[in-house]
Each structure stands twice: as structure tokens, then as C-alpha cells.
Amino acid sequence: MVVIREDVKFIVDTDKCCGCRHCIRTCQEDVWRWDIELNCAVPKYAEECVQCFQCEVDCLGHCFEIIPQIVFKSDPLENTMGEA
Amino acid sequence: MKNINFKVNGVELSAPEGSTILHAIQLNDIKHVEMEVPTLHYLAGVKEEELSGLGFVEVTGREGFIPAWSEPIAEGMDVRTDTPALKEAARKALSDILAVHDHDCVNCVRTDNCELQHLLFEYKVKSEGDGLRKIEEIDDRSVIVRDYNKCIRCGRCAAVCENIQSVGAIAVTGEGLDATVGPVSPDGLAATKCVNCGQCIAACPVGALYERDNTAAVFDALEDPNKFVIVQAAPSVRAAMGEIYDFPIGVDVEGRLAAALRCLGFDKVFDTVFAADLTIMEEANEFIERVQNGGVLPMMTSCCPGWIKFCEHEFHDLIPNLSTCKSPQQMFGAVAKSYYAEKMGINKNDIVVVSIMPCTAKKFEIYRDNQCGAGVPDVDISITTRELARMLRKAEIQFEAMPCEDFDQPLGLGTGAGVIFGATGGVMEAALRTATEKLTGETLAKLEFCDVRGVEGVKEASYNLNGTDVKVAVVSGLANARALMEKVKSGEADYQFIEVMACPGGCVNGGGQPIRSADVRAKNDLRVKRAEALYENDLGKSVRKSHENPAIIELYETYLAAPGGEKAHKLLHTSYIKR
């Protein structure tokens, strides 16, 4: 399963999910949910990911990979609202 | 004992002289993952060798890998557990094991509590492809289910069965990963002398052994509007259930347990402790009668179905010595379907009695002959502590969020004497509290019989009960029991009363309890810590003697008449067979 969002891409090997649910409990942003039909955890709200990678570190089965797409959208040093 | 100073990965530690390197490191309870020595076969006290290719360390100044499980620690030894060579060797060994292991982890009862899974995680070994999938049939002909596809041939189950329990129902044939580990009979465990104690399950590092799951039957009963579903929870469950939810070992969760069972939807939430008190009434009475009327001595307790089956297989001559009292589980069911049913005006056929037990042998016990006191099976479904946790998870009940609640009345009222049944020596102590007071007619000044407490395999003590010296013995672990019974048979031992529990340490360490890894077991004596929870619970109870339990008193006054009486005999006593 591949989930692509603007900021981040999740590649999940759903067959290897071991059901430990570490990803679900460790995520602060509610990215992961248990999918009853697929019988595995899925990044249902991938757009909320803040890229802490803790779920990836904690996953007992090493069964997914998070690939950052954009680290930050714009460099605050380069942008300005443009007026005083 | 002298302490030896040594270093692990540069960190200075110390351990008692004579410890192996592995044990010395475990004793230091290192939090740093890198210092742990990975093992899968080694289980302290059960199987102290490691043949998986893991378990090695390097020692500065010595060549090659050193087996940490056998090499004693020496002064100034500079041990490394984290060298690239060791890590590579561990990864290789783990990959080999993984190749013969069905990693259908998502459906496995041991996921997240699997020693292999955790090592694969630590060493970042990933499974390639689909891995092994269901080559062999799962053997579920016994209450102990064996999944050969998961077996990693560690041999812990065979070791515990042979060395600790002296049952020898499981054997290893062949070597290494080509070996077969399984029942000695081709017809499965049920065809062996297996006593269903479940210690093999507790020893298994992976999900190759587990109890027959009866949770679906419980859910069915709960959903059936025509059934009145009663649950009883054994004393030991409250001493260990918390561990599944990260409670420290030895925290008593009695109140939360009662609340959780109520949340599951049981119509009444009762306590096996009540039945334990009842057992004491019957058993103490039986003992006094045997002593006074020249009955068969020594009398032996009959609470433990593992021990009963063991005795039936191995010591036919001693069957008359077994107390005829049913176990508390069965007594509870018999009373629930007679006294309670009549009292409440419920048809006994509509009552479903579910028991939560620290035990796998209890699943076998409910189907034994002569366990239908009220004409219907005393207990309908018996599930383990682990199965209860599975049920709660399925029902999305958070055990951690439970408030402290009380059991329902009247079958939920138990005394401290009943609570300590879960620890080895507890039945003896509870019986002594009652027997002493009954025989002497005086109130005991001190309720604690400390000589029969503790986790030693065999304990003995002598008490003067109203002028008669009574010599008692308490034994746990079936190998210990076998040795003691040989002495009884030969006449070498002259006890009057013997308590036997199949599992080392008693029910707190039962085969149905939460499974802890070899590492946790090496660092903590589960038997001691869980028993402490029960002794503390006993101290907190306002009534601590079975014969003073008001609910028991009422039961006898209004229904049973007297201990050992006709009605009591019909409901609460059973018989045994030669196997």
C-alpha cells in the first residue's frame, strides 16, 4: 500500500503488519488507524504526519517506510508578508 | 558471597562469584539494549543452554565467541556484547530461525509478547517474501494447542515438561532447526501423560503453544438473552492480570477485575475465593474426620487438576489419599447451580458458569467425570487470564480505566484465607487456620503460618493441634511432588497432610497466567512477587478465616447443613480414576 500526501509518502507492506499497533499508540497526530478489513494498521490520516518517524522506529515488524516529500514548504527567511 | 567486578561494553558492573556471564548481566538489569545478550533457548532454571547460534559474547584477550550461558564471570573480565561480528552472527542465526517460522504475526496470540519478534526488531532482521505459511496442521486435540509452523525448536517446552514437571509428555527428536519438538505420542498431547498444566505454554518464546481458545463460547453465552451468565475469578488472576497492561509485577487488581467483568456483561460477578473458603470447610472437616476416625493418611489436597491427573497416571496407590473435595472452581459451579439458582429462582439449565482461571488444566477439569453436582455440569466454560485479556480487548474495554469495584453477593464474598489459595502453601495455611480453631476451640493469636509460605519446592512443618502433632508438607512443581510421593509410598515420609500444586509456586505461576519473557523471568521471581500481592490482599481483608465467612455460614445454615453432610457430599465431592 502506498499513500502519498503533499508532505510525505508512506509505503506499507500490509502483509507484514504484525498487529502490534505500536504505530497507532505512538503517533501523536492520529495518523494510524486499524483497518479491520485489511487486518492491518494503515496511515489513514497521512496528511497529519509531522515526520517524527517514531512509528517507524517502533514498528515491531519493520513493515513500512515513510519518505519525506517536502521538509518545509517555504523558508521563512526568504518570505515576507511584504509590508511594514 | 563474594562479588566479582567486570565490564560490559566498557561499563563497570558487578555480580556474585560463580554467575555465568549471561546471568551476571541479567542481574544488573541493564536498561541499555546494546548490553543484552540475545537468547531464545535459555530459560533460567529450566533450560540453561543456548543452541540457536545466539547467546555469545566476546571477551577481550580471548579468541572467538564465548558462550555467555555457561562461561562463569571472572574478576576484571572485559565483556563485549555489541561487536559487529556478534551482531552479524546474531542476525544470521535469527534469519535461519525466521526461515522455518510462520510469521503470520498479525493473527498470532503472542504478537508483541514474542521473544523472537522482539529480537528480530532489535537486530533489524526483516522477513523476506511471504515466509513460511502453514505447512503442518495445528494440533488442537488437547486443551494445549501446538502450532508446529511457529515452533523454533528451542526445546523449552520439553525441558520444562521433563525437568520441572517430570511428566515427559513432550520430547525433542533430531537436532537444530531440523528437529521436531512435540508430544511423545503421535496422537497428540491428549494421548500422553500430559497433565495440562500449561507450563510449556509459559515457557514457549513464540506462539507455538497456546491454550484452546474458549472466548467465543463466552461471548455467545453473554449474547444469549435466555442465559443467566455467572462468572467466577480465581484468586491468582488478580495477582497477575495487571501485567498484561504494564502494571508492575505483583500488583493486586481485584477491584479493577471485578469492574472489567461487569463491563463485559456478566449477569453476576463472583469470586472463586468464596468457593475456596467452602473448600476449606469441606477439606478441614475431611481431614479432621480422617485423623479422628483412622482414615487414610496422609491426606492430599485436590484443588489442582494438574496434580490430580498426575496422581492418576503415576501414583495409583495414592488415589485413596486424595481428598474427595472438588476443586474450588467446581464447588463454585455446583453451588451456583443449586443453592444460588434456587435462592434466586433461576432454572439451573439457564445458568452458564464461566470461570477465569490462571490455569489450563481447569479446562480439562470441567469435563472430568463426576463433576455435575447439581445434575448439570458444574462449570460450563473455563478460560485463562490471558483469554480474559483477549476478550476485554475485543470488547474494547480498557482495563486500565476500570474503577475499583466489589464482587457481587453472596458468592462474591471471600476471606483472606481463600485469597492465598493462589500461592503455594496457601491451601495448607487456610486449612490450618480453620482446623486449628475448630480443634482447639480457641481463637488463633497469629494467623500467619509462615513455615508453609515461600517458593521452595518442598516445605514441611509440624503443628500441635489440640494435643495432636500434625506433620504437614507443601510441595509445588510435579518433579518435587514425584520425589515426595515416592517417599510417602516407601513410608519414609510420615506426614498427615500434604498440599500439592502442579505449577512451581502454585497457581500464581499457573500455565494460564500472562506469559513473561525469559529475560523478565530471569530478573524477577514471578512466584514471589505475585504471591506477595495475595498475602497483602489477605492482610487487607476484614475476615481472614474461611469458617468465619458470613456467606459460607449462611450457606451451611440454610442449605448444606454440615460440612461433609449428605448434601455437601453430593454437591462438593468427587472421585478419581486410574489412568
Add this chain to the structure above:
Amino acid sequence: MTDIKEMGKMYTSDLLIVGGSIAGLSTAIRAKENNKDLDVLVVDRGVIGWSGQAAKAGNGILGRRREQSVDDFMEFSIKSFGEYLNDQDYLRMHYSNIPDAIDTLNGWGVNISRNPDGSVKTFPLENNLWCQVGIELYNIKSLRKKALEVGVRLLSCVQIFELLTDNNRVIGAVGFDTDHMKYHIFNAKAVALATNGADFKKMGGMFMGYGNGLAAAYRVGAHMRNAEFSTEVDVVSKATYTPVYGCCNVVHNALGENISAKYAPDRVEVSPELVLGMYKEVQEGRGPCYADLTIPDPILMEIGATGHDNDMRIWPDKHRWVEHVHEKVANSGRPPLGDKPEVTVRMNLQAECLYVDKEQKTTVEGLWGSGKISGMGCAYIGFVRGDGLGYALQSGIRAADSMTEYVKSHNLGNIDPAQVAAHKEKIYAPLNRKSDVTPGDIFSQIEEMAFHIDVMLAKSDARIKRVLAKIDEMKQLVPKLTADDPHTLAKCHEAADSLLCLEFIFRAALMRKESRGGRYRHLRVDYPQRDDENWLNWIVIKQGENGEMELFTEELPMERYKFKPEGWKPKAKAE
């Protein structure tokens, strides 16, 4: 009227603690230790033991060796961080109690750095004034264990959105569970909010508070204080967006000029001056900036480390995580950090403004605040790195002591079914709406609007007013928000509450016509100087009778305080 029990799942307890990270668990454990018979319930939207900011924060907690002078701590903190706006009574209490609090934490079974004799081991920091104590990354997991041991009830995966009141006393809360959206109603004798405040800025491992606690407290009449001190800045690697710790003295521009030395010499922390300097350099075409990590850092040399390899204090669990993040960077096609990583700034706006007193009591009866939600509202304003955990711990302990005392003489309040029903209707309203407005729209508008140096850091009257106008515009979207699952429903309320918190920040910022503060500096380009004559006041926000936001000032009792600004003399009230 419908029976309350039919509206949702009902819980009662003596204490209700909302939030199960370090602040909430400390409150709960301490309360149970004070009185083991108390029924203490902790509720969290995540899984307690792994949720909350502290679950990702380990490695260091601010310490003080007993022989170190509290006055020295205070003086440094007041001069460098609070610039005399600190509540000095609070500050003294907080710093005095640090060693005891850390001993308590040690006793609770959290793995912290220990000497061989079991006592707490400290590591000196910054010219030997501060010191740090090592703490495991999984500190919350250890606290969970302790909480369970002492009999605390932990309810995971339930998010709280509103507080229940009975005659202006808080007596409970309502929310729903994140799996099935079932309505949960809580009744308690005393309630503590340990929810974190509101943060604005996602990504780079930052964890978001969404202001639910603050907004709920505000709606029942709790006051807010010091909302304008809100901007935290970090210099971060452009590649990973993670902080480059200790680089504040070695930032260079593209020409190789040390701009740390140019704009912010002698600063021990990343300062707004440095950030504005970097901004100026980049705007004037001398970017990008980089950190020259080959230069030995004087602060790190002080503690015996060389170069920037200060991993010596990193614990294995945290190290594993940090290493992983670095590995990700290498794998995602970007170069590893190296010696001279390009750097930019990361700004985080945070509202932590729940007004609490020395006992962590809010201005509403029956309601306490512990942890970051009251980080600025307690007016200690002395946050140095590593004291977030310490503040949470101590405030939890204080709140517990006060709450235990309170419940001795108070019973459960009466729940008003009409109130419970009204909250239920409001909370579930987005499920029944038809529109195309999603909470994501509000969050992206906030992000677009706020994350500019000249909005977050270099504020001016005109800029703030423009932001407030934009907030008003966004508030129009709130009644149109829609959701169809628990996650999005929660987000709807998070978006609305975040907006409210953003308004706290900018209304207070508009009012404070001066510049003041250290790490959470309030910087007004139109009032660049500190104005001790008029602004030794706290700005307090409350909800007015008609629901409008009311701001007023509260004068600091400076005459009582030991540390006074240079030239300060008692005088008539400001404004």
C-alpha cells in the same frame, strides 16, 4: 429532559485529569500518594504511556544541585528570559523545589541519570549555572507503570472538548472517544487540565497542542495571562528541519561572515536578534546561512565536549530515534548534515496562557492547570531548555496537593442535563452540516498567514491588526465546518479552538506596546524598547459577559520582589 446516562457513557471520579502525559500523570500519581482512597481518572486522546509531548522529549530535564543558589537561578532567569515580568514568588518556589521534584521522579521509577549510590546524577550546563539530569525517552511509559501501581485509572483515546459547570464551579467534562465517537460524560469533584496549550507549526517532529483545554477553560470563565509571549525560535538544519543544538554562536552567511557575532554576541540561546539578523542577511542577498560546526563551541567546551559532538549525554533510546531520523535524511536523497549544514529558522507559536496561581488553581473554582497549558499563565516565564518536563512535573505535584485538599471538603457537583445536551449538540454539529469547509482549510490558512518573520517575530500595530482581521475572517468558517468521522470531527473543534488561541496571542500582542522577553520574546518593531515605566504589567484575558474577549492589565507587585529593574521606583499605576 433526557436522562444523562442515555446521552452517553458516564464516568464519575474524585479527580478528573485531562491529559495523560508527564503533567497529568504526575498530578494523578501525587494525588494517589496523598490519599490512596481517592478515585483518580486520567483521560487522554492518545494511548496513555505513549501520548503527549513528553513521550518524545526525553534525554534531559533541568536540574539544580542543592548547593546551587536559587537566587542565582532567579537572577539569571529574570534578566535573560522574563525581563522582570516573572512572578518572582512562583519562580523562587519553582527553582527551590527542583531537586525535590527530581528525587520524586526518581522514586517513581523513571529512569534518570543516577550515581552508583542511586542518587540523582547531574550534568553541568552553561557556565555551571544550570545543570541537566538525564531522563529516558520513554519516561511516560514508566510513569504509566507507576500510575497503575498506585491505582490511578487511565482512560485512553477519549478527547475532551468542554467543561461542565455547576454555579460557576467546574464539576466535569465532556468529549468523545476517537474510535466510535461515543459521547463521554465525566463528573468529578475537581478537574485538572494537563492538555498542553496550542501550538502552531507542523512538521519536523513538532507535536501539536490544539488548544482544546485552553478554549474549554476560557469558555467556562478561566482567565488567560501572558498570551503575547508566544514565539519560540530555533535554528534548524534546512535538510532535516531539526534543531542544530548549540549552533547559536556559529551561524555564518554565504560570505563566510559570522553573523552570530554580528547580531547576537554572547547569547547562550537562539535569540530573536540572531533570527532577525539571519533574515536581514538573506533578504539582502547574503544567504543562505550555514552553521560552521568545525568551530569549537565555547559552551560545549565548558562542559568538556569537543566540537559539536555532544552525544555523550544522549540516552540509547533517544539516540536510536535521532539516528533513525538522520538515516532517513541520508536515504531520502539529501546529503547528511556534515560540518557546515545550511540552516534556517523554525518558528513555533504557542499559547500556554491558562492563568494559574501558586497552587496551579485557575480563576474558576474546581479547575486546575498543570503542565504546558499554564506554562506562561503561571507567569514564571523562566523556561530554559529542558525545563518543560520539570515544569510539568512540578506543576502536577502542586496541582495534586491543592486538589487533594479541595476534595476533602467538596462533593460531586450536580450535572445539568441541559448543559450536557447543549454541549453534545455543539460537539456533534459538524456531522450534520453540508458544506465544503474542512478543518484542513483553517489550518492551512493559519499556516499561510502566520509563518512569516514579520508576523510571528517582528510585530507591529498594522501587522497585528491585519492578522486579527484575518482571524475574524477565518472564524466565519467555523460554523460551516463539516466532518464525517471521529478524526475529522475532532479536527473541527481543534481548528476552532486553535483560532481562539491565536486570537489570545495577537490581542495581547496588540495591547503590549513595548518589547520584552528572552526565549519567548514579544518583539514590536514599532515599540522596540522595554518600557518598565508603563509595562510592568501582566495582560489578562477573559471572556466578557456577552462572549466578547476582554483584556485588562494586572500590575506586578514589584515592591515585594527581590529583583527589580535598574532604576525602578514605586510609582503610580501604568495606563
